[in-house]
Amino acid sequence: MTTGRTPKRILLVTGLSGAGKSTVLRTLEDSGWEVVDNLPLSLLEHLLSTPLSKGSSRRRPLAVGIDSRTRDFDARRIVGQIKRLAADYDYPVETLFLECAGSELMRRYSETRRRHPLAPDRPATDGIAAERDLMEPLKRWSDHVIDTTDTDANALQQQIRERFGGVSAPYLHVMSFGFARGLPRNADTVFDLRFLKNPHWEDRLRPLTGLDEAVGAYIATDEGYEEALRRIEDLLILLLPRYRSEGKSYVSIAFGCTGGRHRSVHVAERVAARLREAGFSPTVEHRDLGSRPRDPVEGAPVVGDREARTED
Template sequence: MTDAAEPRLLLVTGLSGAGKSTVLKVLEDLGWEVVDNLPLALLEALIAAPTKGSEATRPLAVGIDSRSRGFKPASLVKQIKALRETGGRDVQTLFIDCAGAELERRFSETRRRHPLAEDRPAADGIAREREMMESLRRWAEHVVDTTNYSSNDLQQEVRQRFGDTHTDEPVLTILSFGFARGLPRNADLVFDMRYLRNPHWDPKLRPGTGLDPAVAAYVIADPAYESSISQIEALLLTLLPRYRAEGKSYVTIAFGCTGGRHRSVHVADRVARTLRAAGHAPTVTHRNLDSAPQDGLEGKPPSAASASGGNT
């Protein structure tokens, strides 16, 4: 059992494209201090930096991978050993793994270049990085294979392993999605945002998303916005303690609009902020944020909608 007096230090590493960024984001949502791609020469200085108050016991997660300056797996293992011998922190390592074929698919889908194969096929970089990382993978206390994981699966895995084991709070996920691209599986509560006016039909706003201030302002200006969203937030703040009392382990709250890029994204982001302010720790996932806008999915523009406003 971990000594509660020792603050936790988690080194998060693994293969490029396997999900390290997702892991660090969830840890940050859980209250960890997160530092990504720290040069290895600065690791000990970061740990030794003076802290006070609640910061002294706040868990620290450091993201390190093949892009980090001075990255050498053998040297990193030696640093980890030295940190453990020095004491003062509960030091652990999390390695994010993934099958090569799935990594190739992800790099192809996102059109990103592998950091170790800038001018070669991604498969070459994946193979090279796997060989480089093998000693670190063997050393890690935690190995998570994300080959068959969705983003939500990985988020829940991280929460189960590294969340506060002394709390009975359910794992809370806020999801935005587009109805035109299918209902989300395993959602406990689904709220339809298609009653709000649709930024898709404004040519200046169409390329943006609900995270952009101009799009958010357009949605907020809808006369029904504030009263309806406030009531949804009040409902959630009433329900979540009841779910906890009933022992529910996971609660997924989904907000949908037609394409999943504007209204649902903005509302999911706002509701997440409200729940965090109330003491909850939701993880936010925007399922269709990167999908291309398509008129054919959005129904009829306002000028062609029915007198009631249509469902656009």
């Protein structure tokens, strides 16, 4: 099926109630998308076949919000409808699923004093559990999954602008983090840098970070440093154009060390610089750079290990 209204892109926005769907739809609308919320999917074909207003020729991307409140909601049936719509139109139908941890959803419902749509007369925990089961088939099918557990509204808006703002090249995000403080939730690729010498166990370097030249120079003395980083950089330079050719609009690369202050920060900066030289435009985020240096976080150095620096 082809019509004069077929949009440049169709995105179904769904997920758990309270995970940020309204924020996403508002952000897309501000970015120039046509937005329809809680439209029964059976009416989407009718919407697409409706002629544009007279004198209007611009085919804007279309975002359709659906959730458990949508009339006749059935996740498996919706997946089937998405497949049929994708087969009938020139442009693929993408699905964005918004995930969030139950404890955070509970906090949000408690703060706003809202009732969960699937548990109007019961605790919100019942509704969250029921909705998670109901939504699982749609989550498995989705092209994009964003976990908003640790993301406030402003950060979510930024993510949506970066992923769906209309740039032709994939948005490239390079970040550092500490494994001791948890994996980043939305990373596409994670590199573990805990094989490198740890500056934390050098008294003069402990207060510094991977942004300091002395820390970078120390890490670079590791015998595996140069070859490992060169291979990582070559791999990314090989893969990123392939992501672009496959239509991937957002790529997040995360570098982790134990505390997230030294090795991961230095390597993230180095790799981002190498990618810029290769013609890419990464943004860099250091998630745990502001954390305090603490021995319990880093773990005790192993006696005789190259990281165990003791005074003779």
